[in-house]
């Protein structure tokens with residue numbers, strides 16, 4: 001691919017240009033290690049390093065142009081320097097221009113909120129496919145271009161990667177794309193320049209305060225997504241979450257609501273909840289779904305609403321809703337030969353634990369015990385740790401606290417932070433087993449027929465991240481191994 005520098009620079013707010021704009025660019029990159037002859041290098045002031053320091057290296061490598069916030073002291077005559085107020089934002093606009101505005105060539109829907117993004121975005125991708133369209137997906141679990149899957153490293157990739165995927169989707173003939181929009185992505189301008197056909201808000205509870213510092217900042221971050229939506233987009237928000245109306249306060253998009261409690265454009269009701277599915281009522285129509293838990297009714301209701309807002313025929317959408325199946329590692333149930341059930345779930349916030357545990361309690365209806373295995377991630381929000389332990393203890397008969405990606409922290413210190421949330425009454429029911437496989441094995445040994453073992457926090461993850469190294473680890477594989485030895 002090649003583009004004229006002046007066409008690219010037209011997309012951004014350039015304060016100053018030194019050098020010629022009549023140049024061919026063969027690649028746009030924010031990574032000095034990728035820069036080569038003809039590259040346009042964007043020097044970003046990152047969360048860890050300031051890439052302005054790499055400008056001499058990219059010039060030496062033959063870069064044709066550099067976009068930066070501050071011009072270097074010595075300028076090379078062969079290079080064009082473009083000064084911008086914000087390199088990260090410029091990167092997003094350049095990414096859109098470099099890949100020929102891919103988000104305007106398909107219908108892109110973004111999903112934001114603390115919990116339920118992966119579930120909602122994935123189900124919308126499945127729905128579009130069931131409707132006969134080609135679609136793409138950018139999610140925590142995987143990135144998908146039509147039917148080709150790529151591993152995902154983040155919930156929302158950087159802007160160059162987002163636009164590269166969207167471009168591939170356009171080339172593959174996709175009509176729709178669905179993506180998760182994390183709060184980090186909103187603050188770090190990863191979604192700037194994207195043309196969204198719709199935005200969905202799931203809910204907002206505590207998470208990521210290591211990054212945002214205050215809940216107000218966290219709310220503002222998510223609201224920014226709705227502030228950026230164009231007038232021809234829809235904004236679909238959960239009316240039962242008190243931040244729902246806040247999200248759309250300043251949006252130019254057409255606002256719609258979904259709710260289980262109040263009047264709304266998309267109104268849902270649970271008729272029956274079971275471990276293998278539910279009977280629900282959406283806008284007066286009864287249907288069977290293969291999901292469990294009230295929180296999933298919210299996810300399904302927003303999928304229904306967004307599908308209708310995208311113009312899919314209502315009656316067909318309702319029929320296809322019954323065909324949708326849970327996403328990997330989200331309330332994934334496995335039955336042991338000894339007669340207890342294991343539930344693997346990605347609950348990694350206090351709110352998600354409350355939802356999953358209350359769903360299990362409702363379904364068990366006092367007829368079995370709940371044994372919970374959970375931990376909390378290292379180098380992530382510390383404040384949620386005691387809250388997670390407290391919710392797990394309050395809502396389980398037995399809890400085993402264990403490791404969940406300690407990253408660069410001491411696993412024992414993370415467990416100590418969690419334990420601080422326990423009351424004296426909780427303590428006798430709580431064990432601490434740092435090794436996650438042993439913790440799961442112990443939970444299974446304690447389980448009697450009819451009990452439920454909840455293994456929370458890692459869901460689809462197939463690794464345990466310790467000191468920068470991802471060691472293979474999969475809750476579902478560990479459980480299967482235990483079950484195989486029970487036969």
Ligand SMILES: CC(=O)N[C@H]1[C@@H](OP(=O)(O)OP(=O)(O)OC[C@H]2O[C@@H](n3ccc(=O)[nH]c3=O)[C@H](O)[C@@H]2O)O[C@H](CO)[C@@H](O)[C@@H]1O[C@H](C)C(=O)N[C@@H](C)C(=O)N[C@H](CCC(=O)O)C(=O)O
Pocket residue numbers: 030031032033044045046047048049050051054153154155156157158159182183184185188190
């Ligand atoms: C700490 C953090 O937020 N980092 C994010 C940030 O990275 P950054 O660009 O600031 O990184 P940096 O390391 O400071 O580097 C700055 C620049 O120097 C460049 N560089 C660096 C080294 C070099 O030799 N040469 C060079 O040019 C880099 O290419 C980069 O452009 O911006 C990048 C692009 O937007 C993100 O991919 C990256 O996410 C990191 C990988 C990360 O782990 N983030 C987590 C916290 C995250 O984003 N999580 C959310 C949500 C999770 C959830 O909702 O549960 C997510 O969306 O995944």
Ligand SMILES: Nc1ncnc2c1ncn2[C@@H]1O[C@H](COP(=O)(O)OP(=O)(O)OP(=O)(O)O)[C@@H](O)[C@H]1O
Pocket residue numbers: 113114115116117118119120140155180202203295296298299329330331345346347348351352353355356459
């Ligand atoms: N609508 C919801 N409301 C509350 N909790 C939910 C909801 N949907 C899912 N959950 C819980 O949150 C967990 C994560 O769900 P999901 O992966 O869909 O969320 P996410 O927003 O994509 O998370 P992440 O921030 O890690 O990307 C699930 O395993 C479940 O426990």
Ligand SMILES: N[C@H](CCC[C@H](N)C(=O)O)C(=O)O
Pocket residue numbers: 155348376377378380404405457458461
């Ligand atoms: N996207 C979330 C996922 C957390 C999952 C949990 N397993 C952990 O590692 O904390 C994060 O990076 O904060």
Ligand SMILES: [Mg+2]
Pocket residue numbers: 117118119139140141155180
């Ligand atoms: Mg996700």
